[in-house]
Amino acid sequence: MKVDEVPQDKGMIGDYGHEVCYAVGSNGRYTLSPSLGWEAKNVVNDQAWSVIAQETAKMHALVQSGELSPIAYYQAKHQMDIGLLARYVDMARWRVKRHRRPEVFDRLPERILRRYATVFGVSLAELKTVPATCTPDLIRRR
Amino acid sequence: MDALIPFPHRQTAHCESGVTANLLRHHDLECSEALAFGIGEGIFFGYLPFIRINHLPLTTFRCSVGTIFTKVNRRLGVAVRRHRFRDPEKAMAALDEKLAEGVPVGCQTGAYWLPYFPPAFRFHFNMHNLVVIGRDKDDYLISDPVFEKVVRCHKDDLRRARFARGTLAPRGAMYYLEAVPPNPDMAGAARQGLVKVCKTMLRTPVPFLGVRGIGFLADRLEKWPKKLGDDLALLHLGQLIRMQEEIGTGGGGFRFMYAAFLQEAAVLLGRAPLFQLSERMTLIGDTWRRFAVSGARICKGRAKAGDTYGELAEILRECGRTERGIYTDLLELLQ
Numbered sequence: 001m002k003v004d005e006v007p008q009d010k011g012m013i014g015d016y017g018h019e020v021c022y023a024v025g026s027n028g029r030y031t032l033s034p035s036l037g038w039e040a041k042n043v044v045n046d047q048a049w050s051v052i053a054q055e056t057a058k059m060h061a062l063v064q065s066g067e068l069s070p071i072a073y074y075q076a077k078h079q080m081d082i083g084l085l086a087r088y089v090d091m092a093r094w095r096v097k098r099h100r101r102p103e104v105f106d107r108l109p110e111r112i113l114r115r116y117a118t119v120f121g122v123s124l125a126e127l128k129t130v131p132a133t134c135t136p137d138l139i140r141r142r
Numbered sequence: 143m144d145a146l147i148p149f150p151h152r153q154t155a156h157c158e159s160g161v162t163a164n165l166l167r168h169h170d171l172e173c174s175e176a177l178a179f180g181i182g183e184g185i186f187f188g189y190l191p192f193i194r195i196n197h198l199p200l201t202t203f204r205c206s207v208g209t210i211f212t213k214v215n216r217r218l219g220v221a222v223r224r225h226r227f228r229d230p231e232k233a234m235a236a237l238d239e240k241l242a243e244g245v246p247v248g249c250q251t252g253a254y255w256l257p258y259f260p261p262a263f264r265f266h267f268n269m270h271n272l273v274v275i276g277r278d279k280d281d282y283l284i285s286d287p288v289f290e291k292v293v294r295c296h297k298d299d300l301r302r303a304r305f306a307r308g309t310l311a312p313r314g315a316m317y318y319l320e321a322v323p324p325n326p327d328m329a330g331a332a333r334q335g336l337v338k339v340c341k342t343m344l345r346t347p348v349p350f351l352g353v354r355g356i357g358f359l360a361d362r363l364e365k366w367p368k369k370l371g372d373d374l375a376l377l378h379l380g381q382l383i384r385m386q387e388e389i390g391t392g393g394g395g396f397r398f399m400y401a402a403f404l405q406e407a408a409v410l411l412g413r414a415p416l417f418q419l420s421e422r423m424t425l426i427g428d429t430w431r432r433f434a435v436s437g438a439r440i441c442k443g444r445a446k447a448g449d450t451y452g453e454l455a456e457i458l459r460e461c462g463r464t465e466r467g468i469y470t471d472l473l474e475l476l477q
Binding site for chain 2: 001011012013016017019020022024040041043044045047048049051078079080083087088
C-alpha cells in the first residue's frame with residue numbers, strides 16, 4: 001500500500017479522529033499514515049452490529065411478551081452470553097439462567113437485582129422494565 | 143492536576159507493540175512500533191475453529207497476547223515488573239502509588255468499558271493495552287497508543303476496564319519497566335526475532351497454524367456456503383475480515399507493519415536483500431487487502447464478477463504460497 005492509496009472512508013471511527021496505517025512513501029520507505037477508515041472495514045463492522053441489534057430486538061420482543069425477564073434484554077444489549085454475564089455478577093450460570101424467567105425475576109431480592117443493575121449501568125427501576133421500543137439505532141451507536 | 147508524567151505519546155497502529163515502543167522510548171531507548179513488533183515476533187497466522195468468539199471461529203494474524211512485550215524486553219535485557227490483583231481497590235491504589243513515583247504504568251484492559259473508545263469499536267475484547275501517565279482528580283490521563291492524543295478516563299471506568307471479566311480477563315494486570323540497559327544489541331535482537339518467526343511460520347506441527355494454516359483456512363472457506371448456509375457463511379467471512387483489519391493491525395493483517403520492520407532490520411543488520419523481502423511482504427499485504435475488499439463486497443450483497451468463495455480461497459492460497467516463499471528465503475539469508 002502506497003501513501004496515496006491509504007483509504008479515507010469515514011464510518012466506524014466517526015468524529016473520533018483517525019487511525020494510522022503503514023504505507024510506503026514516495027522514497028520507497030514505510031511511514032505511518034493517517035486514515036479516516038476503510039469501506040471494507042465499515043461493511044463488516046456494520047454487519048457485526050446488525051447481528052447484535054437483531055439479537056437484542058429478539059430478546060426485547062420476548063421480554064414484552066412475558067416469556068423472559070428484562071435481564072435477557074440487557075444481556076443481549078451488552079453483547080453478553082450467559083457465561084459472561086454470570087462472571088460479571090459473580091453467580092453460577094444456572095442462577096443467571098433462572099433469573100431470566102419472569103416469575104423468578106419478580107421475586108428476586110434487591111441485593112441480587114442490584115448486582116445486575118450495576119453491571120448494566122441502570123437504576124433498579126430501569127432494570128425492571130425495558131424501553132417501549134427497541135430500534136437498531138439504540139444499539140448500533142454510530 | 144495532581145500528576146502528569148512527561149511521556150512521549152505516539153499514535154501507533156497496534157496497542158501492544160505501541161505500548162512497548164512508547165515505554166522504551168520513555169526510558170530513552172529509541173524503538174519504533176515496527177521494530178518492537180519484529181523483535182517481539184509479532185507476525186503469525188492461525189485459524190482456530192474450535193475457539194469461538196461470538197459463536198464464530200477465531201482467526202489470528204499475530205502471536206498470542208503479551209508475547210510481543212515479553213519477548214522485546216527479554217531480548218533487550220529490560221527488567222519488567224508485573225502485578226495482578228484480586229481486589230480492585232488495591233489495584234487502583236498500586237497504580238496511584240506508581241504514578242506518584244513518576245513511573246508510567248501499562249495496564250491490560252477490556253475495551254468494552256473504555257468510554258473514550260468510538261462506540262463502533264466497543265466489543266468485549268480484554269486484551270487492550272494502554273499506559274496510564276497521570277491523574278487529575280477523578281480522571282486518569284492515558285496514553286492509549288491507538289489514539290492521536292492523550293485521553294482522559296474516569297477512575298470508575300478505568301477500574302471497570304481493568305477488571306473486565308470473560309476470556310483472558312485482565313484481573314487488574316499492570317506492568318512497568320524497572321531498568322533499561324543503555325546500549326542493548328538491537329541488531330542481535332532483530333535477528334533473533336526474524337529467525338524465530340520464520341521457524342514458527344514454516345514448521346508448525348499442526349495444519350491450522352503458520353503458512354499451512356492459510357491453506358487450511360482456504361479449504362474451509364471454500365466449503366462455508368455449502369456447509370453453513372449462505373447467512374452463516376457471511377457472518378464467518380465478516381468475522382474473518384474484522385480480525386484481519388479492524389483490531390489495529392496497521393493494514394493487511396499486520397503484514398505492512400512487518401514489511402516496515404524488514405526495512406528497519408535491513409539497516410540494523412546491514413543486509414540489503416532485506417529491502418527486497420520487505421517489498422515482497424508489501425505485495426502480500428496488498429493481496430490480503432484485496433481479499434478483504436472482495437469479501438466485504440460479498441458481505442454487503444454487492445458481489446461483482448469474481449467475488450465468490452472459490453475466488454476468495456484462491457486469493458488465500460496465493461497469500462499462503464508467497465508467504466512460504468518469503469520466510470524460506472529469509473531463513474536462508476540469515477543462516
